[in-house]
Amino acid sequence: xxxxxxxRRKRDAHLPDxxxxxxxxxxxxxxxxxxxxxxxxxxxxxxxxLNRAERRSAAxxxxxxxxxxxxxxxxxxxxxxxxxxxxxxxALIDYLxxxxxRAYFFLYGVRGRIGPRLRQFFRHDWPAAVLALWKETLGSxxxxxxxxxAGYLLVRADSGWFMALAGGMSEGRTxxxxxxxxxxxxxxxxxxxxxxxxxxLFTHNAQMALxxxxxxxxxxxxxxxLILMNGLTLGxxxxxxxxxxxxxxxxxxxxxxxxxxxxxxxxxxxxxxxIGWAVAFPGRLSRLDGMAAAxxxxxxxxxxxxxxxxxxxxxxxxxxxxxxxxxxxxxxxGAMLVVWLAYFYGxxxxxx
Amino acid sequence: xxxxxxxxxxxVTPEGVPLPLELADAGQRAGAFILDLLILFGSVIAVSIFLxxxxxxxxxxxxxxxxxxxxTIGLFLLxxxxxTWFEARPRGATPGxxxxxxxxxxxxxxxxxxxxxxxxxxxxxVEAFLPxxxxxxxxxxxxxxxxxVVCGLGWTAIFLFMPLMNRDRLRAGDLLAGTWVIRVPxxxxxxxxxxxxxxxxxxxxxxxxxxxFELETLEQVIRQAHAPAVATVTYTICQRIGRQxxxxxxxxxxxxxxxxxxxxxxxxxxxxLLFGKRRADKHDRS
Numbered sequence: 001x002x003x004x005x006x007x008r009r010k011r012d013a014h015l016p017d018x019x020x021x022x023x024x025x026x027x028x029x030x031x032x033x034x035x036x037x038x039x040x041x042x043x044x045x046x047x048x049x050l051n052r053a054e055r056r057s058a059a060x061x062x063x064x065x066x067x068x069x070x071x072x073x074x075x076x077x078x079x080x081x082x083x084x085x086x087x088x089x090x091a092l093i094d095y096l097x098x099x100x101x102r103a104y105f106f107l108y109g110v111r112g113r114i115g116p117r118l119r120q121f122f123r124h125d126w127p128a129a130v131l132a133l134w135k136e137t138l139g140s141x142x143x144x145x146x147x148x149x150a151g152y153l154l155v156r157a158d159s160g161w162f163m164a165l166a167g168g169m170s171e172g173r174t175x176x177x178x179x180x181x182x183x184x185x186x187x188x189x190x191x192x193x194x195x196x197x198x199x200x201l202f203t204h205n206a207q208m209a210l211x212x213x214x215x216x217x218x219x220x221x222x223x224x225x226l227i228l229m230n231g232l233t234l235g236x237x238x239x240x241x242x243x244x245x246x247x248x249x250x251x252x253x254x255x256x257x258x259x260x261x262x263x264x265x266x267x268x269x270x271x272x273x274x275i276g277w278a279v280a281f282p283g284r285l286s287r288l289d290g291m292a293a294a295x296x297x298x299x300x301x302x303x304x305x306x307x308x309x310x311x312x313x314x315x316x317x318x319x320x321x322x323x324x325x326x327x328x329x330x331x332x333x334g335a336m337l338v339v340w341l342a343y344f345y346g347x348x349x350x351x352x
Numbered sequence: 353x354x355x356x357x358x359x360x361x362x363x364v365t366p367e368g369v370p371l372p373l374e375l376a377d378a379g380q381r382a383g384a385f386i387l388d389l390l391i392l393f394g395s396v397i398a399v400s401i402f403l404x405x406x407x408x409x410x411x412x413x414x415x416x417x418x419x420x421x422x423x424t425i426g427l428f429l430l431x432x433x434x435x436t437w438f439e440a441r442p443r444g445a446t447p448g449x450x451x452x453x454x455x456x457x458x459x460x461x462x463x464x465x466x467x468x469x470x471x472x473x474x475x476x477x478v479e480a481f482l483p484x485x486x487x488x489x490x491x492x493x494x495x496x497x498x499x500x501v502v503c504g505l506g507w508t509a510i511f512l513f514m515p516l517m518n519r520d521r522l523r524a525g526d527l528l529a530g531t532w533v534i535r536v537p538x539x540x541x542x543x544x545x546x547x548x549x550x551x552x553x554x555x556x557x558x559x560x561x562x563x564x565f566e567l568e569t570l571e572q573v574i575r576q577a578h579a580p581a582v583a584t585v586t587y588t589i590c591q592r593i594g595r596q597x598x599x600x601x602x603x604x605x606x607x608x609x610x611x612x613x614x615x616x617x618x619x620x621x622x623x624x625l626l627f628g629k630r631r632a633d634k635h636d637r638s
Contacts, residue, residue, distance in 0.1 A: 081369045104371065104461075295528035299470040
């Protein structure tokens with residue numbers, strides 16, 4: 001008797017009871033309904049696993065469940081292929097399409113757990129992306145140097161330029177400051193509120209760097225202007241201190257964090273230029289694909305730039321304030337520069 | 353189910369099965385973004401209140417520093433990594449997108465990598481945050497200035513309406529990262545309609561009255577069980593196949609009749625399907 005078959009559902013409440021008088025004969029299940037009943041358990045299991053995994057992460061599943069996922073996914077996709085050819089139950093096909101799509105993107109859409117992804121980023125992706133951007137980095141560096149030179153020469157020629165170029169960065173330093181005042185800024189040090197200073201510097205610089213990158217989308221014009229402005233400010237300070245004969249000390253003061261920070265800003269500018277270039281001159285790729293390729297490459301660089309700026313802020317907020325010996329400052333700054341250069345242009349990015 | 357085919361892209365899985373992906377439309381995207389903005393503002397306010405409360409309730413200068421530190425870093429992280437954090441996770445969606453059943457995928461269904469997510473969200477800086485911050489800061493320092501407001505709004509509008517200007521509904525960030533935003537609504541598995549119906553012998557001639565299109569429409573009518581519609585459909589079918597049926601105006605009796613006819617029709621059409629004949633609708637005479 002058909003009623004005893006396992007795939008019979010309980011009768012729905014809204015259905016009429018089996019006729020008046022003698023119970024009517026039940027229709028034998030359709031082949032497509034049998035097909036569904038045999039596989040429904042798998043689909044529901046997959047649905048349940050996906051729900052749990054999506055709500056938190058893949059870590060919410062046990063090893064056994066993780067291994068079952070691809071099998072269940074394949075079973076569901078092939079069931080969808082069969083159902084399309086044999087079943088006319090629209091709701092079933094819609095359900096299977098939705099479930100397969102969710103499972104597909106869970107399995108193929110993202111790349112595993114966060115730990116290995118981070119390791120891969122530091123071991124290979126970041127240096128490789130920086131290495132690939134070497135031309136843009138060189139261009140960005142040239143802009144920075146050009147800006148610095150211009151700022152230096154302008155302020156050397158007429159110190160009235162200083163306030164225009166230094167803007168809000170002057171911290172009370174003006175062309176009228178005495179040598180002693182200028183010196184104090186470099187060496188007064190202190191240990192009060194350093195973590196505040198560091199966090200402010202980090203957030204401010206990282207925000208500027210991200211903006212520099214994003215503005216690259218507008219054909220890189222705003223990015224190059226930002227880099228030039230940075231250089232001008234730097235040059236203006238150099239000239240101000242050089243006028244008082246303490247340029248070397250300023251370089252030491254800047255050097256501690258500057259090698260890291262300016263490198264990071266140069267890279268952010270390079271990423272912006274890369275994007276702008278891809279928008280303007282896509283080359284052999286279509287403009288859409290060219291932009292996507294440039295965006296991904298420079299996205300990796302930008303993640304790294306934020307890390308670099310974090311390091312720079314620590315150096316600036318703590319080390320610079322605590323270390324007031326010139327040669328030690330040069331040593332730290334120089335060592336950082338060597339470390340970054342070796343990391344980016346050494347073997348790390350060339351592996352594989 | 354009628355689909356708007358202009359926004360559907362086909363993805364062929366490695367198993368060789370095509371899956372239709374429905375791109376999210378501009379309204380859904382905007383809705384998700386507004387939800388996310390509200391969540392962002394809400395959490396900034398909540399964190400601020402909490403930190404002020406903590407700083408006030410614990411005496412001493414040090415706690416003020418810690419609170420200010422947390423606030424600065426927290427604000428930065430929220431502003432820059434709220435979207436990135438959620439979209440890089442397996443679900444590929446921020447809470448706002450999740451609420452609207454959307455997710456971010458790599459264009460053409462490849463892997464969605466972290467760098468793409470970073471790139472697509474870094475551009476929000478230029479699209480939305482920069483002009484907003486500019487307007488707020490200029491308002492705070494110089495008072496109301498029409499020129500700045502107009503420039504800010506104009507700037508935002510260029511990026512805001514960008515998704516409306518291309519077929520794939522891409523905003524600048526999507527262009528740059530090579531991503532799509534699609535709809536993946538969670539559909540429940542609806543009960544099998546052909547199960548457990550009475551044997552109600554229809555002749556082959558009666559079952560040959562309709563095709564697949566009518567079958568799917570009938571399926572919807574039964575599932576929705578809207579009494580006037582059920583009554584009308586019952587009447588129409590009885591007319592067409594020339595059957596006497598005592599209707600109870602869309603009540604259980606009519607639904608039972610429709611279910612029986614649905615099961616019969618589906619069985620017949622599926623049988624034909626196995627022999628390679630797909631009858632599209634009632635006008636199809638094959």
